[in-house]
Amino acid sequence: MKAGIVVFPGINRERDMAIALETSSGVKPRMIWHKETDLSGLDLVVLPGGFSYGDYLRCGAMAARSPVMGAIRAHAERGGFILGVCNGFQILTEAGLLPGALLRNASLRFLSMDCHLRVERSDTVFTARYQKQRTFRAVMAHGDGNYFADTAALDRLEGEGLVAFRYASETGDVTPVTNRNGSARSIAGIYSPNLRVLGMMPHPEDLVDPLMGCADGKPLFDALVGAA
Amino acid sequence: MEVNQALARSFGLNAEEYSRVLDIMGRTPTLTELGVFSVMWSEHCSYKSSRVWLKQLPTTAPWVIHGPGENAGVVDIGDGLAAIFKMESHNHPSFIEPYQGAATGVGGILRDVFTMGARPVANLNALRFGNPSLPRTRRIVDGVVRGIGGYGNCVGVPTVGGEINFHPAYDGNPLVNAMTVGIASKDKIFLSAAAGIGNPVVYVGSKTGRDGIHGATMASAEFGADSEEKRPTVQVGDPFIEKLLIEACLELMATDAIVAIQDMGAAGLTSSSVEMAGKGGVGIEIDIDQVPARETGMTAYEFMLSESQERMLIILRPDREEMARAIFDKWELDFAVIGHLTDTGRIVVRHHGIVEADIPLAPLGDQAPLYTRPTTETPKQEKLNPARIEDRFGLTRALEHLVACPDLCSRSWVWDQYDSTVGGQTVKRPGAADAAIVKLEGLRRGLALTTDCTPRYCLADPEMGGAQAVAEAWRNLTAVGARPLAITDNMNFGNPEKPEIMGQFAAAIRGMAAACEALDFPVVSGNVSLYNETEGRAILPTPAIGGLGVLDDVSKAVGLALPPWLDIVLIGATKGWLGQSLWLREIAGREDGAPPPVDLTAERTNGDFVRTHILNGTIRACHDVSDGGILIAIAEMAMASGFGARLSAHPRDIPGHAFWFGEDQARYIVAVPDSVALIRLAETAGVPAVRLGTSGGQDLTLPDGGTISLAALKTAHERFFPSWMDGSEQEP
Numbered sequence: 003m004k005a006g007i008v009v010f011p012g013i014n015r016e017r018d019m020a021i022a023l024e025t026s027s028g029v030k031p032r033m034i035w036h037k038e039t040d041l042s043g044l045d046l047v048v049l050p051g052g053f054s055y056g057d058y059l060r061c062g063a064m065a066a067r068s069p070v071m072g073a074i075r076a077h078a079e080r081g082g083f084i085l086g087v088c089n090g091f092q093i094l095t096e097a098g099l100l101p102g103a104l105l106r107n108a109s110l111r112f113l114s115m116d117c118h119l120r121v122e123r124s125d126t127v128f129t130a131r132y133q134k135q136r137t138f139r140a141v142m143a144h145g146d147g148n149y150f151a152d153t154a155a156l157d158r159l160e161g162e163g164l165v166a167f168r169y170a171s172e173t174g175d176v177t178p179v180t181n182r183n184g185s186a187r188s189i190a191g192i193y194s195p196n197l198r199v200l201g202m203m204p205h206p207e208d209l210v211d212p213l214m215g216c217a218d219g220k221p222l223f224d225a226l227v228g229a230a
Numbered sequence: 231m232e233v234n235q236a237l238a239r240s241f242g243l244n245a246e247e248y249s250r251v252l253d254i255m256g257r258t259p260t261l262t263e264l265g266v267f268s269v270m271w272s273e274h275c276s277y278k279s280s281r282v283w284l285k286q287l288p289t290t291a292p293w294v295i296h297g298p299g300e301n302a303g304v305v306d307i308g309d310g311l312a313a314i315f316k317m318e319s320h321n322h323p324s325f326i327e328p329y330q331g332a333a334t335g336v337g338g339i340l341r342d343v344f345t346m347g348a349r350p351v352a353n354l355n356a357l358r359f360g361n362p363s364l365p366r367t368r369r370i371v372d373g374v375v376r377g378i379g380g381y382g383n384c385v386g387v388p389t390v391g392g393e394i395n396f397h398p399a400y401d402g403n404p405l406v407n408a409m410t411v412g413i414a415s416k417d418k419i420f421l422s423a424a425a426g427i428g429n430p431v432v433y434v435g436s437k438t439g440r441d442g443i444h445g446a447t448m449a450s451a452e453f454g455a456d457s458e459e460k461r462p463t464v465q466v467g468d469p470f471i472e473k474l475l476i477e478a479c480l481e482l483m484a485t486d487a488i489v490a491i492q493d494m495g496a497a498g499l500t501s502s503s504v505e506m507a508g509k510g511g512v513g514i515e516i517d518i519d520q521v522p523a524r525e526t527g528m529t530a531y532e533f534m535l536s537e538s539q540e541r542m543l544i545i546l547r548p549d550r551e552e553m554a555r556a557i558f559d560k561w562e563l564d565f566a567v568i569g570h571l572t573d574t575g576r577i578v579v580r581h582h583g584i585v586e587a588d589i590p591l592a593p594l595g596d597q598a599p600l601y602t603r604p605t606t607e608t609p610k611q612e613k614l615n616p617a618r619i620e621d622r623f624g625l626t627r628a629l630e631h632l633v634a635c636p637d638l639c640s641r642s643w644v645w646d647q648y649d650s651t652v653g654g655q656t657v658k659r660p661g662a663a664d665a666a667i668v669k670l671e672g673l674r675r676g677l678a679l680t681t682d683c684t685p686r687y688c689l690a691d692p693e694m695g696g697a698q699a700v701a702e703a704w705r706n707l708t709a710v711g712a713r714p715l716a717i718t719d720n721m722n723f724g725n726p727e728k729p730e731i732m733g734q735f736a737a738a739i740r741g742m743a744a745a746c747e748a749l750d751f752p753v754v755s756g757n758v759s760l761y762n763e764t765e766g767r768a769i770l771p772t773p774a775i776g777g778l779g780v781l782d783d784v785s786k787a788v789g790l791a792l793p794p795w796l797d798i799v800l801i802g803a804t805k806g807w808l809g810q811s812l813w814l815r816e817i818a819g820r821e822d823g824a825p826p827p828v829d830l831t832a833e834r835t836n837g838d839f840v841r842t843h844i845l846n847g848t849i850r851a852c853h854d855v856s857d858g859g860i861l862i863a864i865a866e867m868a869m870a871s872g873f874g875a876r877l878s879a880h881p882r883d884i885p886g887h888a889f890w891f892g893e894d895q896a897r898y899i900v901a902v903p904d905s906v907a908l909i910r911l912a913e914t915a916g917v918p919a920v921r922l923g924t925s926g927g928q929d930l931t932l933p934d935g936g937t938i939s940l941a942a943l944k945t946a947h948e949r950f951f952p953s954w955m956d957g958s959e960q961e962p
Contacts, residue, residue, distance in 0.1 A: 011562065012470045014386025018654035021671070051652075053384045056470025112379050112647045143383070143649040208654045213669060213784055215657075 003083075003227050005046040006032040008074070010065045013052035013089065015205065022207035023048070026223035034070065041073040046083040046226060049074075049090030051143070051205060061104060061146045062092030071097055083127060083226070084199040088144055091191070091201035100192055100201045101159070102151030104144075108184025112145040117182065117204055119190050120170035123163055126197045127229040131221035137174050138218040140204035142182065147203040149185035149192075156186055166191035166200055233264050241268035241444070247599055254593045262531045262579060262586040269444070269497035269535060270504055271598050273760050278599040279726035280758040283739045287753045288746045293715055294754055295419065301342045301492060302412075303754025304419055305716045307780045311670065312416040313677055314348040317356070317409035317720040317776040319759035323464040324406040328373025333381035333467040335408040337539055340385065341493035344476050345542060347420040347483050348412025351653060352668045353382050355392040355408045356681040356720065356774040360401030362636050362954060367396075370404050372955060378408070379647040384469035385476070388656050389648035390666035393681050396636045399689075402764030407720040407757075409776040411679055413670060420483060422492040424510035424545045424571055429489055431503070431514060431569040432551075434558050435475050435541040439524035441465050442498070442537025452725055452763040471540040471563070478561040479542065487550030494541040500534045502543040503569075504577055508595045513572035518581035522564040530579055530586035545571065603726055605733035611690050614809040614823035616888030621817075625861065625890055626936035628817050632858050632891070633865055634946040635816050640869075643951030661870065663789040664709035664854050667781065676784035678712030680777045684857070685770035687825035690810050692734040692771050696741030697828040701895060703777030704749045705854045708837040709898055711787045711844035712779030714749065719756040719775055724768025726760045734771040735760075741828075742773060748830035751777070786845050790853040791871035792864070794926040797905035798875055800860060802836045802897030803918040806888030812858045813891035826893050833896040839917045840898050848902055855897035860922070861890040861932075863899045868930055869944050876931040877923035886934060901925060 005023050007016050016033065023031045031048070034041065041047060055064035065071070078084055078099055086094040094100045107113055118137040121129050132138060151159070159165055167190040169181045181188040183203070191202030206219030231237065238248040241264060251259055251267045259267065269275055277284065289297035295312055296304040302316035320335025332355075340350050355378055360367045382389045387410070424431075442465035482488060490510065494502045499521070507514035518533050528536075546554055551567065558565035572578075577594075579587040623631070632638055645660040657676055658667035665678040682702040688695025700717065707714040719742065724731040746752055762769040781787055792798075808814050809823025843849045851871075855863045861877075868874050880889040902908045905921040912919035931937045 012384070012473055014384075014473060014652055015654075017671075018652065021654055052386060053470060053473075056384070056468070058470070111376075112383055112649070114383075114649045114651070115646050141651045143651060145383075205651070208651045208656075210654070213657055213674075214651075214654065 003045040003229055004043060005048060006034045006041065006044045007048045007050055008034045008036065008070055010036045010054035010068060012054045012056050013050055015051035015207065018207045019048055019050040022210045022219065022223050023227065025210050026220060027227035037069045039069055039073050041077050044082065046085065047074055047077050049086040049093050051088030051090060054089055054093065062089060062096040065093045066096035078199055081196060081198055086201040087205055087207065088203055091203055092146065094199065094201045099199055100194060101155050102149055104146050105148040105150050106146050107148050113182055114143045117142045118170050118172050119167040119204060120174050120176060121167060122165045126193065128200045128222055128226060131225040135174060137170050137172055139209060139216055140206050140219055141208040142204045144203055147183040149189045151186060159192055162195060164193045164195065165189055166193050167202060231261055233258055233261055238264060242272055243268050247271060250597060254590065254597060260586055262534055263589055265531050265535045266500050266587055266589060269500055270594060275497055275501055276598045277758055279601050279603050279760060280721065280735065281600055282602050283736050286739055286743045288743060289752050289754065291750060291752045294752055295416065297754045298756060300421060301345050303716060303718055304346065305754060305778065306416060307677065309673060309675060310416050312414050312419060313411060313778055314343050314346050314414055315409065315411040315718055315776065315778055316342050316755040317407050317718045317774065318342065318757040319720055319722060320406045320408065321403065321722065321759050321762055324374055325370065325404055327464040328370045329377040329380065330464050330466050332374040332377030332406050334465045334539055335406050336378055336381040337467045337469065337472050338495050339408045339410045340387065340472060341495065343410040343412040344479060345420065345491050345493045346414065347418050348414040349480060350387045350410050350412040351655065352411045352666065352679055353387050353389045353408065354679055354681050354776065355406065356683065357392065357394045358400045358405040358685065358772060359396050360404065361398040362396050364401060368954060374406055375644050375647055381467055381469045383649040385473045386652050388650050388652050390650050390656055390668060391660055391679055391681065394641060394644065395685060397685065397770055399770045402767065403762045403769050405722050405769065405772055407774045409681060409718060411677060411778065420488060420491050422490050422506050422509055424490045424506040424512050424514065426489055426545065427512060427571050427573045429548055429571045430546050430551055430567045431516065431571065432544040432546050433521060433541065433566045433568045434544060434563055436468060436471050436538055437522040437524040437564055438533055438536050438538045440528060440532055440536060443532060443535045452761045465537045465539050467539050474561045474563055475540055475542065478558050478563055481557050482554055485550065485553065487546055487554050489545040489547060491542060491544045494543055496537065498535060498537045504591060504594060506543060506545065507577060508591045513574035513576045513591065514569060515572055515578045516569040518579060520566050520568040522566050530581035534579060603732045604729040605736045606729040607733050608692055608737060611822060611824045616806040616808050616885050616892065619808055619818060621885065621887035623817050624936065625886060625932045625934050626938055628813060628887065628891065629861055629865060630938065630946050632812060632816055632862055633943060634949060636950055637812060638858050638862060639950040640948045642948065643955065657784045657787065658710065658789055664706040665712060667710060667784055667787055669784050674783045674785065676781045678707045678710050678779040678781060680706040681774060682706060682777065683772055683774045685772045686810050686821065688738060688771040688773065690825045692737035693741035694825050694828060695771065696738035696773050697745040698895060699773050699775045700742050700745035700751060701828050701830065701833050702856060703775040704751050705837060707777050707779035708841050709852045709854045711841055712781045714751050714777060714779040716752050716754045717775050717777050719753055719773055721756065721758045722762055722769060722772040722774065723760050724763045731768055738771055738773045745828065745830055749834060788844050788849060788852050790851060790867050792867035792873050792875065792901055792925045793850050793871060794873040796850055796901040796903055796925045798864065798922045798925055799900050799902055799905050799908055800897060800920050800922050801840055801900060801912065801917060803832065804884065804889060804892065804894050806884040806892040807894045808888050808892050811891060811893045813887065826895050828895050836896045836917050839912060839915050840900065843908065848908060849900045851901040853899050855899060859891040859893050860899065865930060865943060867899060868940055869947055872940060873925055874927040874929045874940050875923050875925045877933050879933045
């Protein structure tokens with residue numbers, strides 16, 4: 003799978019993402035400058051975390067209107083794979099490629115800590131190396147990760163099986179305590195209807211090396227690079 | 231505005247200093263010239279009270295590449311790489327405007343590091359605040375934490391460590407000391423000495439506004455009741471621009487375009503241009519009309535003294551100008567050629583074609599004031615006899631109280647707001663080990679990082695306190711298995727014109743120098759912050775130490791979390807030293823006595839023993855014994871892992887409270903499978919070692935029969951910050 007990482011000004015986890023992809027694939031991903039408009043030849047486009055354009059407007063709002071987004075939309079329409087993490091997830095919702103919005107954390111404070119994500123389905127290209135209903139550890143580092151959508155949209159996401167991950171305890175219990183940022187229905191990540199676009203708040207890319215404490219994020223990248 | 235002695239005084243220059251300006255200039259200076267002299271000769275920029283003392287610090291070792299004098303210190307860490315690091319204060323601004331003061335403190339220290347060619351890989355911060363029961367303290371803590379997070383999280387450098395103390399001496403003067411560590415190729419370090427007559431002087435980054443004018447002067451004076459009015463002297467940070475500036479500068483640094491580079495920090499365009507030209511022994515001409523401006527109608531004086539953030543000054547090779555411009559255009563940052571180097575040895579500033587300043591650089595530097603201010607020794611305090619200090623609390627209640635007190639409680643409320651993992655290389659996050667560990671990309675090598683100081687020891691005995699701060703930093707690096715390499719120091723003191731304050735400073739330097747010498751742990755960078763007083767009340771003397779060590783293989787490092795079913799062994803000698811201990815302050819309500827003595831020979835012997843047995847895999851967890859003594863150290867280890875311990879009786883010749891809560895130095899708690907074997911090895915090495923108990927279970931069982939569940943201990947430990955911040959706990 004040929005992968006590229008979009009670099010918006012102010013993005014800051016593009017290097018982490020490149021290391022994670024290279025760890026799994028052995029190939030350096032292409033770094034895509036936000037003014038590029040040709041993404042042909044790529045199977046996977048990653049929108050990494052950070053503070054695109056400083057996020058001085060609503061998080062991701064500026065990036066969603068940047069020159070590269072036309073090509074990203076076309077990539078999505080072609081059925082290409084897209085992974086948006088943290089700011090990348092915010093950008094995907096701002097661009098309308100995924101439903102809902104990410105609000106300020108319920109505590110109104112930045113949250114930096116490990117969390118456990120319960121895998122809601124393991125038959126997608128992103129989660130094929132995880133087991134359904136089991137959890138994996140990821141790093142949470144955001145101020146605006148409180149997923150919001152109206153009831154109808156949430157019901158539709160659940161009904162169509164488009165919830166990717168929920169914040170849970172290590173053993174998979176989803177409770178208000180495990181839902182640190184206050185997300186609707188503890189949603190940590192969602193898919194597009196064709197299951198080829200994934201947006202998620204926590205960072206699997208920062209836990210791909212056992213030296214960092216665990217490599218729970220690596221199966222996600224192993225599955226992705228092994229898919230095509 | 232007429233330039234005269236009265237104006238000079240309001241700019242912080244005394245009569246003698248002003249007359250020296252007149253001598254150098256041979257005429258009355260212009261307003262801009264007076265501004266340049268006043269900031270360059272401010273305490274903050276000139277180190278006029280501290281220079282004579284700082285010279286006593288050891289600054290060399292075979293692994294030191296650049297010591298003090300550059301923007302940051304540089305040490306060789308192997309594999310052709312260098313670590314570049316420094317700590318710097320932003321105390322005064324953080325009191326006036328906590329969020330921006332702390333945020334721009336982080337921004338400023340980042341620039342000091344990346345200006346030398348390093349990619350920043352870690353931030354730490356040493357913070358001291360006033361009495362928690364004051365509403366103002368809560369507001370300052372909240373603002374400072376948000377500011378550090380707001381800037382560091384956005385700029386994408388992990389905040390991996392630091393420390394927080396509370397004491398009423400910081401009520402009107404909190405300390406915000408920010409440290410940045412970066413990595414560069416050892417043969418690609420960028421320096422600030424300008425060279426090449428005719429070479430272009432290039433300004434990059436943010437535009438210049440009126441913010442922060444005379445910030446350096448403010449940082450060189452005491453606060454009065456009117457400090458709120460000084461808010462306009464605080465700068466406003468933009469971490470987004472800083473992030474772009476880092477990437478653009480590193481991209482330019484990968485080419486051969488740069489002759490010299492320096493950030494515009496305190497005293498902005500003035501200090502960067504004067505220092506770069508001065509170090510290079512050349513002249514410099516600046517055309518203010520070319521400086522990117524945020525607002526109209528600014529004067530040359532305002533341009534030269536503005537401390538607008540996120541700006542750098544670069545001397546370029548003339549044939550690389552267009553290539554460099556293209557890089558900054560790509561990152562959408564201002565790039566302007568604002569002057570060139572000359573052979574005149576003078577700084578000449580023109581605005582609208584008029585010469586606003588024309589100063590000879592050599593005397594501006596060489597004739598800067600230098601004071602050997604009078605000092606008085608801090609009177610020695612009495613050694614307390616532990617047998618004569620009654621224990622009315624017992625071990626269990628004292629433990630419960632101490633783990634919950636503001637100086638020992640969990641800091642996770644703070645850490646949880648700092649992104650500690652961005653970069654993907656953080657091996658030990660805040661709270662996981664005595665030092666943070668950040669791995670180097672693509673290697674198994676890593677850096678261990680810590681900040682340390684025990685200000686209450688420094689107040690009681692500044693020399694011992696200075697030595698202790700250095701020794702504790704060395705110990706914290708050792709406790710993860712790292713080889714300590716060097717330190718950066720951030721000297722925070724009161725008004726140097728008071729002999730007792732200058733005496734504290736001189737004594738602290740003496741103690742630090744002795745410890746640096748004994749531990750092969752030189753000072754490679756630093757910062758001095760004086761006049762930390764409000765309405766005549768000085769802070770505790772606080773020589774904050776930022777320590778850096780290296781691990782050849784981070785997989786060999788240990789943390790402090792206590793694994794189950796191991797023997798718990800105390801390394802180092804225990805006398806039961808209660809003087810200046812937290813037990814004495816929090817339980818007995820006394821802040822007196824001599825602080826624990828630092829035996830540098832024992833420090834080295836004990837530390838080298840511990841490091842050896844960490845690296846050979848014998849020691850599975852390690853924590854140094856510091857604030858609160860042995861029992862607090864063990865409780866912290868147990869709370870970190872969730873496994874308890876059963877502790878055995880202590881030696882009969884020391885009272886229980888003094889043994890378990892005393893703060894004797896050079897000690898570590900280690901967890902090993904076989905204490906008998908370790909103690910035998912320790913005896914051979916001349917290292918005191920004694921078995922204290924066994925790990926396992928869900929409780930901490932004390933030698934007096936008391937038992938406390940880890941769950942209860944954790945609840946007490948984690949209560950303070952969240953409840954304080956949501957207002958449910960006013961009086962800790």
